[in-house]
Amino acid sequence: MAGARRRAPTLIMPENGPFVLVVAGSDSSGGAGIARDIETLAQHGVRACLAVTALTVQTHEGVARVDLTPADLVEAQIRAALASNRVRAIKIGMLGNGENVAALARVLADNPHVPAVLDPVLVTTSGSALLAVDGVAALCADLMPKCTVVTPNLPELTLLAEAIVGAAAAGQEPPLRHRFAVPPLPHCVGARHNGEVGAMSFLSPVDLGRGGARRLTEWGTIDAPATSEHLPDVPALVQHQAAILLAAAPAVLVKGGHAIGTRAIDILFRSGQSPLPFTAARHDKTMRGTGCMLASAIAANLAGGRDLTDAIASAKAHVAGRFA
Template sequence: MELQALIPNVLTIAGTDPTGGAGIQADLKAFSAHGAYGMSVVTAVVAQNTRGVGSIVAMEPEFVAEQIAAVFDDVRVDAVKIGMVANAEIADAITQSLDKYAQCPVVLDPVMVAKSGDHLLNQQDVDAIRERLVPRATLITPNLPEAAVLLGRDTEMASIEEMRESLADLRDLGADWVLLKGGHLDGAESLDILTGEETAEFTAPRVDTINDHGTGCTLSAAIAALVPRYGYVEAVRRAKEYLTAALRHADELDVGSGHGPVHHFHALWDHTTQKVQS
C-alpha cells in the first residue's frame, strides 16, 4: 500500500459507550491520540457502563448505509475501523457500502463475545460477519474467544502453539491480514501474532490493572489511525506499545466502579495535575 504524509481521515463504524471507554467514543480518542482526524457512523446505541452492558438498540440498516454514504460523498477516507455490527442486516449494509465507496484499509474488530464470555450475536449474525464482512476487511483483529467463534470451534485456543497453528485457518476466511490477540492466555507477557504478506509476533508485559475496558476497540482504532502512514506491521507494533502504556496509566483515571477505561491520552495529559477534591 502507498503510505501518505497527510493527516489521515479515519472512520469508525461501531456502537456507542456512554461512559466513553469503548466503542465509538474510545475509537475517536485513539484516533486523536495518533494525530488522525476521526469520523463516526453509529450502528447501535448501547446502554453500558464499566460494570457491563444493559441493552442495545440497533440502527436501521438503511440509516447506517446513509451515514456511510454521507461521509464518503464528502470526505477523503484514509482508513475504516469497524467494531460492533449488531446484526446480519447491518453487516450487509456495511459490506455493500464499502464495496461502493471504500478503496482504503479496513480494520475489522469482530466484536462478538462480551468480557463475561456471553455471546453478543446469534448464529445468523456471526455467519454474516464471517462470510461477508471478514473477506471485505484488509485486517481482522480477533481475540481468542472471537477467533473460536469465527472458526466455529466450541473451545478457544489455550496455548501459543495453538495460536500459531490457527493462523492459516483464520487467513482462509478472506482478510488480507490477521492479528490474533493472545491476551486471554496466562503468563507474564501478552503475545499477539500478525500474519499477512509477512508474519510478526509482538509481546508486551501484562499490566496489573482492572481498568481494561475497551482494549480491543482502542487497539484496532489505533491501528486504523496508523496504517495510512506506516503500513500494517509497523502500525500494529506502535498500536500495541500505545495500548500497553494506556493500560499502565489507566489507574490514574477514576471512572466507574467496574472495569474502567484505559488512559487514551496518557502521553498528552499532565500527570502531575491533582485530582479534584470532593
C-alpha cells in the first residue's frame, strides 16, 4: 500500500543462545536498573536471566524507598540462574550492601570462566546512596578483582579510588595495602600529597556537585574515531585514580559523561597497556540508565565471543545510537 510504513524486522532470540546473567536492582520508573538491562540485551539478541538485589520505589526525579534482598536469596538466585542456562557473561549493577557483594564474590570465585562487567552503582543521579559503606569496601577488595572490567563514571571513580587508598592508609580489614600494590602519588594539578599512601586529596561528592569534576575533566574536544590511538588530554588526577583501581581490577573503563566538550569520551585503562579512548558525539539531551545500557551492551558482546576492546566499541556505538 502506498504510503504505508514498513515494519522493522522482528529480532528473534534463539532458545539455545547465550544468556547474560543480570545481578541488579529494580527501578519502578523503568529508567534504569534491570528494566534497562533486559531492554539492552534484547536489542542485542541475547537472553537475560536475573538475580534481583533490591526493590526500589523511584521516579525519574528521585528514590523514595529501597528494600534490599537478603544475601542468601541473592546468592541462591545467582546459582540457580547459572545452573539453568548457558550463561556466557554477567552484568552487575546495584548490590546495596557488603553482604550482597560478598555473596556475589563467592559465586564468581566458583565461576572464573564467565566474564563479569561491573557497573559500580554507588549513588543515584539525584544523589541517593545505593551502596552502603561496607559494600564499597567489599566491592574494592573482594569483587573488583574477579571482574573482567569495571565501568565507573567520574564521581564513582573518585569514590572508589578514595576507598581503596583510605583503607590502605588506615590498615582496615581487609588489609588492602597487603592485597593491592597502590601506586605512588603523582605530582599533578589538583592533588595534594606528602609522598605517603593515602595522602591524596580526592574530590568529595560535594565538590563533584559543585563542578569540581568538570574542572578536572575538561577533555572531549578532539574529533576521533571510535577507537582512536589519539588519547585526549586526560587530567593527571583522573589517570592516577584509574591506576589505583587497576590495583584491584584487571581493566577500568572510565566514562566521561560528566566531563565537558564536544565529544563524549570513555577511556579504557589496563595494566601494562596504553589507555584506549572510545568516542562519540556529545548530545544536549539526557537519558537515565545509560550506565546500565553500556555495561549490559558490553556484557552482551562478551557473551557473543567478542574481545573486550571490540565489546566496548560496539557498546559505545549502541548507546550513542539511542541519542540519534
